[in-house]
Amino acid sequence: MRKVPLIPTILVVAAALTMVGLGIWQLQRKAQKEALLASYAAAQTLPPMSWPAVPQKDPLPLFRTATANCLKVAAMRTAAGQNVKGEPGFLVIADCVTGAEGPGVSVELGWSKDPNAGRDYKGGLVTGVIAPDSRSRMRLVAATPGPGLQASAPPSPDSIPNNHLSYAIQWFLFAGIALVIYALALRRKWREAGNG
Template identity: 30%
Template sequence: MRRILLPLIFGLLGTAVLASLGVWQLQRLAWKESVLSEIEAAIGADPVPLPDIPDPERDRYLPVWATGHMTGPTLRVLVSQKEKGAGYRLITPFESGDRRVLIDRGFLPVDRPVPETPTREVTVIGNLLWPDEVDGYTPEPDRDQGLWFARDLPALAAELGTEPLLIVLRDETFDDAGVSPLPVSSAGIPNDHLGYAVQWFGMALIWLVMTGILIYRNLRPRDDPREDPRKGTSAGAKKGETT
């Protein structure tokens, strides 16, 4: 009985633990999908005037509009786009009244020259964003060439003399000579909970199958070590007959 009971207990406990982790990941999946839906709704809401004192938490992804003109040098941030290849995000200062902020104008293929900065008054529509793209592997910017490798908002603002505030354009409200807006979206937010759930459920199934195999092997009758496998008679009987 011990050969069956112990493997059964450990098998059921292990399967239950692994399956519960799979259920937890499904719950996390539902939560993450709800969060992503809220983010998409916030991103696509009607734009409001640029807030006087924006808050990085409260106003993250806030759709805004502002009227003014671009001024100063443009910095390039190296990026890559599917089906488009390597290119740059163009970051340019934008003056609106007494405010001076940053505008992410969008994507420019790497083989195209940076176009002239529009000088006329324009109305821009976009979303506020505080990017989190800098880590220990991010190279230092090449300031002489105006080339950056991440949207390091405080450093970009210091370099261009603006508020540490970035508006990422979402609509083409003016002609920008081949620059395509790269609007804010939830596409870059990871949501791997379904894959994790499948892994946990798969491990639970494997654990259960292995438990069944072990119990099956324990239930099989064991060969008598005295049996002669060649003739099906016991070694003791064979010895007696010879004597």
């Protein structure tokens, strides 16, 4: 009778089960991401809103049209981005004060090849689309570019990746490969033991 080593078998099976569990988790994340993307697509059809006066909790109102009043520019910054033609360059972002209290608003004024462009922006009423922002969680992408800037690429839910299915498939494949390799190693060990 061929003997199966207990500890290595337990370790390999446990590892394979963990990988299968991770694959199932990725499938659940896929369903959650699809629901989130559907809500973002629906947000594009909602009526315009005023910029939130208090910090937003999840879910953020991303991809919805909004209006904000930049009372004063507190800081200017840039981020890598594209214009409406898809050319790479710099997105010029103004971090604004909206009142004595509140979260303020980050306004993406537009795009330029020059990172110092648009620095003469003084604020005012801005209408645009709410997009994700790595620093302030969300920013308002101005529908009309600021002085000396071109329109930046409009934000779209299509830019958010949903690659959870491919991750799930990878985890299932890793589990299968681990089991196949272990089975081949056992077979070789048994063959060598039979020939010895």
